Amino acid sequence: MQKLVRIILLLATFALIAAAMQTVYVQSAKAKVMQEPKMSSQEVLTVDKGTALEVLESKGGWVKVKTANAEGWVSRLLVGSNPPSEKVTVFTGEEQDIGKESRRRASAVTSAAAARGLTEDDRSRLGFKESADYSSLDSVDQIKVTDDELMRFSAEIR
Amino acid sequence: MFKKLLIISVWVAASFAHQQTVNAEFHGRVSNTQAEATTDDVRAEIQFGRELAARVLGRYKLYENKELAKYVSLVGASVAQFANRPELEFHFAVLKTDSINAFAAPGGYVFITKGAIMNMQDESELAAVLAHEIGHIAGKHIVKELNIKSAEDSPVSSFSRFLGGSGDPAKAAFLSMVDKASSILFETGYKMEDEREADSNAVLYLAFSGYDPQALSRYLQKIKAIKGENTSVLNKTHPSFDDRIGLVSGVIDNEGLNSGSYNTGKERFSDFKSKI
Numbered sequence: 248m249q250k251l252v253r254i255i256l257l258l259a260t261f262a263l264i265a266a267a268m269q270t271v272y273v274q275s276a277k278a279k280v281m282q283e284p285k286m287s288s289q290e291v292l293t294v295d296k297g298t299a300l301e302v303l304e305s306k307g308g309w310v311k312v313k314t315a316n317a318e319g320w321v322s323r324l325l326v327g328s329n330p331p332s333e334k335v336t337v338f339t340g341e342e343q344d345i346g347k348e349s350r351r352r353a354s355a356v357t358s359a360a361a362a363r364g365l366t367e368d369d370r371s372r373l374g375f376k377e378s379a380d381y382s383s384l385d386s387v388d389q390i391k392v393t394d395d396e397l398m399r400f401s402a403e404i405r
Numbered sequence: 406m407f408k409k410l411l412i413i414s415v416w417v418a419a420s421f422a423h424q425q426t427v428n429a430e431f432h433g434r435v436s437n438t439q440a441e442a443t444t445d446d447v448r449a450e451i452q453f454g455r456e457l458a459a460r461v462l463g464r465y466k467l468y469e470n471k472e473l474a475k476y477v478s479l480v481g482a483s484v485a486q487f488a489n490r491p492e493l494e495f496h497f498a499v500l501k502t503d504s505i506n507a508f509a510a511p512g513g514y515v516f517i518t519k520g521a522i523m524n525m526q527d528e529s530e531l532a533a534v535l536a537h538e539i540g541h542i543a544g545k546h547i548v549k550e551l552n553i554k555s556a557e558d559s560p561v562s563s564f565s566r567f568l569g570g571s572g573d574p575a576k577a578a579f580l581s582m583v584d585k586a587s588s589i590l591f592e593t594g595y596k597m598e599d600e601r602e603a604d605s606n607a608v609l610y611l612a613f614s615g616y617d618p619q620a621l622s623r624y625l626q627k628i629k630a631i632k633g634e635n636t637s638v639l640n641k642t643h644p645s646f647d648d649r650i651g652l653v654s655g656v657i658d659n660e661g662l663n664s665g666s667y668n669t670g671k672e673r674f675s676d677f678k679s680k681i
Contacts, residue, residue: 253406275487275613286612287661296491308609324489324609331491335447337455377587378463384455386467387498387514390474392482400479401486404528404668405615 269302271310271326278326280319284309291319297331447492447512450548453579454512457547457586458496461508461516464591465500468519473499476677480528480670481515481535487613488543495542497535505628508590509538511547519681524627528670529611529620536610537621540603546595547586600644601652608656617667618660622653 273296282289284306292314294300300312300321309320442450468474474497481497488495493513500508503520510516515538517531525531541547589595595603604621612618629646643649657663 274489274491279613285659285661286609287665322609322613324606325487325613327489332444333492334494335444335451335492336494337448337451377460377584379456379459380462380467381459383462383467383498384459386469387458387462387474387496390471390478390496390498392475392478396479397482397486401483401614403673404483404670 270299271302271312271328272330273298273300273321273325274327274331275325278321280312280314280317280321281309282319284311284320286322288320291317294321299330300326444492450545451493451512453583453586454510454514456579456583457510457590458512458514458516460583460587461500461510461514461590462498465502465516465518468499468501470499470680473677473680477517477522477531477535480532481539483614484532484536484610484616485513485539487610488539490543493542495539505631507534507538509541509547510586510590511542511545513542515539515542522678522681524631525624525674525678526627526671527617527620528674529617529668530624531674532614532616532670533607533611533621533624536607537603539610540606541595541599543606544599544602546599546603547589550589550596550599551582551585594643597644600649604649604652605656608653608662609660612660612662612667615668617669618657618662619667620669622650622657625650625653 273294276296277293278298279293280291280300282291294314298314300310300314302310303313303318304311306320308323310323310326311318311320312326477499478497481495485493485495490513495513495515497515497517499522500506500516500518502518503523504518505520505524507515507517507521515535517534517538521534522531525534594600607621608618611620625646629650
């Protein structure tokens with residue numbers, strides 16, 4: 248009986264330890280971990296998107312975290328409770344491939360129309376008069392920034 | 406042995422209680438953008454945002470210059486990668502008007518007027534204005550403001566219900582929501598606390614992306630000095646310039662961002678501005 252109680256206590260201890268650990272995940276491409284909860288403090292290290300960080304403490308807009316190698320502070324703006332999700336699109340069929348140097352295929356324009364959700368007939372029938380320019384919206388959607396382009400452009404800023 | 410285990414358990418329980426306090430504080434402080442949103446909720450936000458974006462383009466017209474559009478998109482994307490919305494693809498566009506303004510629609514659509522760009526002196530000022538609008542999207546300000554009640558008591562999940570409906574009542578309800586969002590953009594403005602959040606986060610986005618964090622303050626001071634007819638829309642829907650400049654300065658002081666050298670991207674910006 249005593250042995251059973253000890254085993255249960257041991258298992259409960261491990262369960263509590265597991266539950267106590269709060270993990271956050273880096274949402275941005277990179278995130279700097281700072282020595283103090285301040286942008287101007289010394290940088291401890293830079294972590295990549297998706298990196299899991301154990302939360303030790305919270306203070307204002309900052310979270311104290313622990314990695315495999317170090318401890319430090321990261322801005323709340325850069326982390327979230329879940330791993331970063333993939334890009335969500337409303338274009339069905341001809342999906343946008345964001346990460347590569349791909350051109351938007353002509354048939355995707357049809358998909359864009361389907362993604363509008365409402366037609367001009369809908370708007371007119373329901374008496375909504377404010378004009379909407381879907382053609383220009385399609386033009387806006389066609390301007391893409393690839394990961395490589397972003398990396399090169401951002402490198403010139405830093 | 407048993408006593409040791411008991412002591413350890415008490416210690417762990419105390420640590421657990423402390424950690425739960427830390428967790429509660431973290432979740433409480435993190436904006437409810439961190440609240441669980443399904444993929445369908447995000448799709449619905451994008452659908453809604455696209456309809457609102459089409460309204461913006463219906464009102465102001467798109468400035469058709471692909472080279473400029475690509476450049477603005479690159480500046481915007483450089484900032485948006487720090488917006489904590491990895492699930493969104495952000496889109497940026499220039500509007501064909503000399504008025505000085507910028508708009509954000511849910512789902513990642515950001516617009517800036519030609520008039521605003523013509524009054525900027527460098528790329529960091531462009532990044533600053535885009536960062537402010539990105540802040541509205543990151544904070545889901547329009548999504549929260551509409552506050553549509555549903556069985557799930559979630560404004561975002563309500564969009565899915567409306568879009569899922571095929572009948573006129575569902576579509577009418579959807580368009581009515583878009584009307585309210587239009588009113589926020591063009592007439593009443595966001596809540597002051599949302600404007601403040603967008604301004605303070607914009608400063609941090611600038612710093613994260615390597616741009617001059619003072620750029621927003623510089624731009625606001627410049628526009629304040631103009632105070633002409635073309636700025637009337639901007640003044641109507643935002644806190645006063647002095648309030649905004651004060652808030653931004655506070656963030657810069659708190660984070661120690663008032664010293665150090667930052668990139669303004671003046672040369673690259675001048676090159677593109679000359680083509681407008």
